[in-house]
Amino acid sequence: MNTIIAPSILAADFGRLAEEIKAVDQAGADWIHVDVMDGRFVPNITIGPPVVASLRKTTQLPLDVHLMIKHPEQHIDAFARAGADIINVHVEATTNLHRALQAIKALNKKAGITFNPATPIDCMTQVIDMVDLVLIMTVNPGFGGQTFIDTMLAKVSQARHIIDQSGRQIHLEVDGGVTPKTAPLVKNAGADTLVAGSAVYNTADYAAAIAALRNA
Ligand code: DX5
Ligand code: ZN
Numbered sequence: 351m352n353t354i355i356a357p358s359i360l361a362a363d364f365g366r367l368a369e370e371i372k373a374v375d376q377a378g379a380d381w382i383h384v385d386v387m388d389g390r391f392v393p394n395i396t397i398g399p400p401v402v403a404s405l406r407k408t409t410q411l412p413l414d415v416h417l418m419i420k421h422p423e424q425h426i427d428a429f430a431r432a433g434a435d436i437i438n439v440h441v442e443a444t445t446n447l448h449r450a451l452q453a454i455k456a457l458n459k460k461a462g463i464t465f466n467p468a469t470p471i472d473c474m475t476q477v478i479d480m481v482d483l484v485l486i487m488t489v490n491p492g493f494g495g496q497t498f499i500d501t502m503l504a505k506v507s508q509a510r511h512i513i514d515q516s517g518r519q520i521h522l523e524v525d526g527g528v529t530p531k532t533a534p535l536v537k538n539a540g541a542d543t544l545v546a547g548s549a550v551y552n553t554a555d556y557a558a559a560i561a562a563l564r565n566a
Contacts, residue, residue, distance in 0.1 A: 353542060353543070353544060353563070357383060357556075358545050358551075360385040360547045361551035363551075367405065368408045374551075374556050377560050378557055378561065379411060380411065382409060382412070382413050382414065384402060385416050402415060402434060414483075414545075415436060418443075423450040430454070434459060438463070440465075447477060462484070462523070465486055474512050478512070479518070482519075485525055486506050488528065489525075497527050498527025498528065498529070498532045502524070503539045521542055521543045522540055523544070525545035550563075
């Protein structure tokens with residue numbers, strides 16, 4: 351299967367978001383990765399459901415919504431209604447992960463579970479029947495442009511093993527510090543979906559940047 355490339359709009363020009371999304375859509379992006387931050391789960395603040403609803407009108411590509419917010423279960427409905435296709439919750443952000451995943455599935459959305467660098471992935475096994483995507487953070491969430499943490503490669507391999515054992519169709523996504531240099535490493539470890547903020551939006555040619563990641 352072709353590697354899925356999901357440009358993160360965190361590195362886009364927020365004053366020209368619609369154009370920036372159309373540009374990566376035309377440049378060959380597969381998904382649009384939307385980073386939602388609340389200033390509590392992570393130090394930074396970004397956007398909420400109204401912006402997602404506006405983005406929904408600009409592209410047909412799947413919106414991969416990464417919730418870096420505390421108590422994500424309180425906002426799942428709003429993001430689903432805004433037009434998210436995939437809703438990723440951090441396992442560290444809720445004491446009721448199973449319930450959060452149930453809520454996402456009940457809204458007929460794809461459910462993702464996301465792990466911070468220091469978080470073990472043991473709980474994957476307990477919820478695997480509800481999960482459509484596993485997102486391994488390869489930086490500490492909150493900001494774009496950080497350095498890839500290469501000890502995460504072992505975790506990606508471990509997640510790949512659990513997914514293969516399950517026999518289910520589950521995407522294995524990585525997020526943070528993904529560049530043409532680190533992309534081959536995560537692919538070899540078993541990732542099939544790459545989020546990239548600066549490696550796409552901080553370049554002059556989005557199509558070349560996306561192709562470089564896909565073919566790395
Ligand atoms: C970080 C976000 C990422 C971020 C990645 O908290 O979840 O999606 O945009 O940015 P780069 O690709 O620049 O590391
Ligand atoms: Zn993200």
